[in-house]
Amino acid sequence: MFDHIDPRSPTPIYAQIAARVRIAVAAGDLNSGDPLPSVRALAGSLRVNPATVVQAYRELERDGVVEMRQGSGTFVGTLSSDARTQTREHEARRLVRELLEQAARLSICPGELRRAIDTELGASRS
């Protein structure tokens, strides 16, 4: 689940970790009550600063995705199917925003972009 954390990415590592958890929850790979790795285990296995893992978990807690229970660890919170749908929508729009930003820098117009998306969608369906 935490493969491909990229320290060189402009996205901070804590945000990458939080995003992985959100996506796993949205995809149904993590369910309510499932434990997340301990800070110690995740910092050790990803070889990242423990404060970075804590920051990711705090952000997820603030957004209601996980609960941090004193002394026993971090668990996926109670989620409605609405919350899952919302997360998926949110992720989809984030991907599109990234695409639009890059296209704008290369002066690709919306029509060209739309045609390219349709072509690629068609190619991945067949």
Add this chain to the structure above:
Amino acid sequence: MSHAIAIDALSYRAGQHFAIRDLNMRVPNGAIYGFLGPNGSGKTTTIRLLLGMLPPADGSITVLGHDVPSHAHQALARIGYVPERLHLYPMLTVSETMRYHAAFYAHWDVAEAERLRRAFELREEQRVGRLSKGEAGKLMMLLALAVRPELLVLDEPTDGLDPVVRRDVLTALLEYVSARGATVLISSHLVHEQERVCDWIGVLDGGRLVAEMPMHAFRSGIKRLRIVGAPVSSAPTPFGILARRPGAGREEEWVVRDWRDDMASWFRSTDAALREIVDLDLEETFVETLRAARDASGRAA
């Protein structure tokens, strides 16, 4: 005490010339501080000074609240140190080395030392002189962690080790820091290794600290811009320009500092078009920082 290490106006002479000149440095409590610098920049000398192993010519050093070198022994009891080179007795076995080391430290953790020995797959009866480079590196980290230090000072702990060993050593370090909240000063020229781990960065060059700041500030402020139709002599810019280089065709590449995203609008007031904002990785940021510092000191001289 908010800083595990505080160095003020430190100078050190090696023979005729200054190896360290007017060095100021702050390592915040709980930080994992990446101490970067090219070979010969004075990293190891600074580390020896802050451990009380060399006498400063001038300035003050405080480590874990203790004045160094006058009270270095009190600081050293609370520090785990991995030196640049192995300094162990080659005739002792691994377990003899561990017992020997334990005798010097009141806080030696027998159970943790044994757990690490197994995790690192070090054989008790193996003589230290016959350890591979990787095994020796693991033993050094074991000895540093088993004293349950509040501060870890690691001088190129993983440089020259193979990737598998580096991974094991870093994992052990980070597990310890998670559990104990210790401060870490880690010197290396393996810059990309520090990228995941460190939350503070200090850059040493020619015995001076040319940058010291939180990692995110260090990384985010410097960008490479791809520009088409850049003005020949640039008007005043809201960001600092570290370098201008010709690119492909009409393109030019600018390396800028103090960058914020809203500054992209500045280009609309010129005829230039900003094509791309490239994030630099830590290594590139490090190189550009060094280059800019050297240009600045060249101009000053």
